[in-house]
Amino acid sequence: MTRLGTASTKTRHEIRGSARKIRPQKGSGRARLGDKKSHMLRGGGVAFGPKPRDFATELPKKVYDLAWRTALSYRFRKGELIIVDNAMEIESPSTRLLDDIFAHHDKLRGKGRSLLVTLDKRPLLEEALKRMDRGGQSLTWEEVDVKNLLEFSRVIIERNALHNILRFHQQDITHTPPKPSHLVKSSPPTELENTIGWAEFRDLQLLDAQKRDESVKDKREQAARAAAGERIVPKATESDDAEKEQPSRAAVYELVAAKRYEYALTLPSSSPQRTDLTISVYNLTAEAKMLYFTHHTGLAWSLYATDSQSSQTDEIERISSHRAAISKKFPAVQNIDYQMRLTQERSEEAERIEGNPLEQFDLELAKLQVKKYNVLLEASVLAAQVHEHIAEAKRLAGADEEADIQIEIASLERGNVDAREDEVLSAQLRAAELEVKVLTLSGRRSDAEIKARGLEARVEGARAALVDARGRSEEKERERAVLEDGDGDGGEVEELEGSSAEEIKASGDVEGIERNRTLVQKGKGETETKDVERK
Numbered sequence: 001m002t003r004l005g006t007a008s009t010k011t012r013h014e015i016r017g018s019a020r021k022i023r024p025q026k027g028s029g030r031a032r033l034g035d036k037k038s039h040m041l042r043g044g045g046v047a048f049g050p051k052p053r054d055f056a057t058e059l060p061k062k063v064y065d066l067a068w069r070t071a072l073s074y075r076f077r078k079g080e081l082i083i084v085d086n087a088m089e090i091e092s093p094s095t096r097l098l099d100d101i102f103a104h105h106d107k108l109r110g111k112g113r114s115l116l117v118t119l120d121k122r123p124l125l126e127e128a129l130k131r132m133d134r135g136g137q138s139l140t141w142e143e144v145d146v147k148n149l150l151e152f153s154r155v156i157i158e159r160n161a162l163h164n165i166l167r168f169h170q171q172d173i174t175h176t177p178p179k180p181s182h183l184v185k186s187s188p189p190t191e192l193e194n195t196i197g198w199a200e201f202r203d204l205q206l207l208d209a210q211k212r213d214e215s216v217k218d219k220r221e222q223a224a225r226a227a228a229g230e231r232i233v234p235k236a237t238e239s240d241d242a243e244k245e246q247p248s249r250a251a252v253y254e255l256v257a258a259k260r261y262e263y264a265l266t267l268p269s270s271s272p273q274r275t276d277l278t279i280s281v282y283n284l285t286a287e288a289k290m291l292y293f294t295h296h297t298g299l300a301w302s303l304y305a306t307d308s309q310s311s312q313t314d315e316i317e318r319i320s321s322h323r324a325a326i327s328k329k330f331p332a333v334q335n336i337d338y339q340m341r342l343t344q345e346r347s348e349e350a351e352r353i354e355g356n357p358l359e360q361f362d363l364e365l366a367k368l369q370v371k372k373y374n375v376l377l378e379a380s381v382l383a384a385q386v387h388e389h390i391a392e393a394k395r396l397a398g399a400d401e402e403a404d405i406q407i408e409i410a411s412l413e414r415g416n417v418d419a420r421e422d423e424v425l426s427a428q429l430r431a432a433e434l435e436v437k438v439l440t441l442s443g444r445r446s447d448a449e450i451k452a453r454g455l456e457a458r459v460e461g462a463r464a465a466l467v468d469a470r471g472r473s474e475e476k477e478r479e480r481a482v483l484e485d486g487d488g489d490g491g492e493v494e495e496l497e498g499s500s501a502e503e504i505k506a507s508g509d510v511e512g513i514e515r516n517r518t519l520v521q522k523g524k525g526e527t528e529t530k531d532v533e534r535k
Helices: 061-077 095-109 123-131 146-151 159-168 198-205 209-227 236-265 272-297 313-327 331-354 359-396 400-441 445-486 501-507 510-516
Strands: 081-084 114-118 138-140 154-158
Parallel strands (some): 114 154
8 A cells, every 4th residue: 555645743943832942041950942842842843753755666767668668569559559750730720620630530440539649849739639628639759658658549649759759768678878869859840831821820820829819809899899889999908909910910811822822823824733822812812801801990800791692682782781881880980980079079169168160170070080981991992802802712713603792792892992982082172171271260371372272283183093093993894804705714823913922912001002092181282192903
């Protein structure tokens, strides 16, 4: 029977009591004593008493090495030792992928749990196992023990990990300790690393999961509150986290899309790999646009794009009405509406006090209106781009009907873009006129005259750029229609060959849309050119 080792006594330092000396050191003729906690007095501490300890003894090194080889031989003879040549890492922490792998194991080897023994840490594999509540099924060769080899139904081990285990546990045969130079130090997943974009996706998945989940949770809560009609005022820290998180993911998607596009151009036109890479370029770009949409509007794309796969005319109309209604509930739009209500209340209060309306408040309201229309414009542009990219991916994949549905919805969004551009231009014109009026009333007549002269030129230039952009868009649509009628398959990547990979990457820069669009800036006299790119 193994001793429990739970016996315990208190020393003089653990006894509670006074630290006063019992009697003087000299003069009494008696023995020297300290305080009442002395181990020579009753009730004092115990000298050299028992303390809890472990009486277990370790196995001899040679016996332990023999146990390792016996356990591995036992698993091998029963056909329960599976050796993998490559590194056991997965493309992404997908629970569905691991479910399929384990289901295949159960079909071939019978039901039971599998122990995965790796040479290095496999973070994506471990993350997927944690999501499946199987966190203890993946161990490195340094963490695994003999009991782990015997308590699972089967053992799946990397060849390099098995090499290290056998090298490390052969002291009973060689009678010499293992040398570090005989061990394999690392075994990266070379096949996955050769996949374009896998390294970027791995780094993205290994970000702080808690921070990423908090960002997604915050977006969903805001969307639910917006759907309920509540006013959304996000916290500063949550907004900062969202601004840092979402654009970073979109930038990674666009970077990988650019790399895959560059590689696709080097492949033959008839290569299936080229088609697959082109489809992934469109899908990744669409995902990036979705993330930008969520970042700019505050609403998750999945809530905005409900029922976007329907093909019936009445369903398309229902989608249009649904999006028109939900666009008014964007958290970003609701914040601007809240600021406009506060400004309106301040204006009414000032009017009661002064007796006359103040143009300064009207100018603030006009600027907020411009900001609101810009948010709605960006949302329509991004939504149209998402559906256009999805349509191209569907068409290359052979799903022409689904591609036509996406094109119809994209055309709907493009119509909204034209209407939003008119609203933005009108709001900017009104804001500029109010700014001129405020400058005139404030006594700065010369500045107002300069502003008025610049205003007329800027408005005419903006309108001309708008007409020119619409003409180019209609011309591209006519060319696309001719190409679709003349060539059904459309090739794999011919439409992309007119633009470089850097242009594809730059197309995801939503801030560039704002820079390229003509804006009648408040208080500035320069003229910016407007260039609305449509695919």
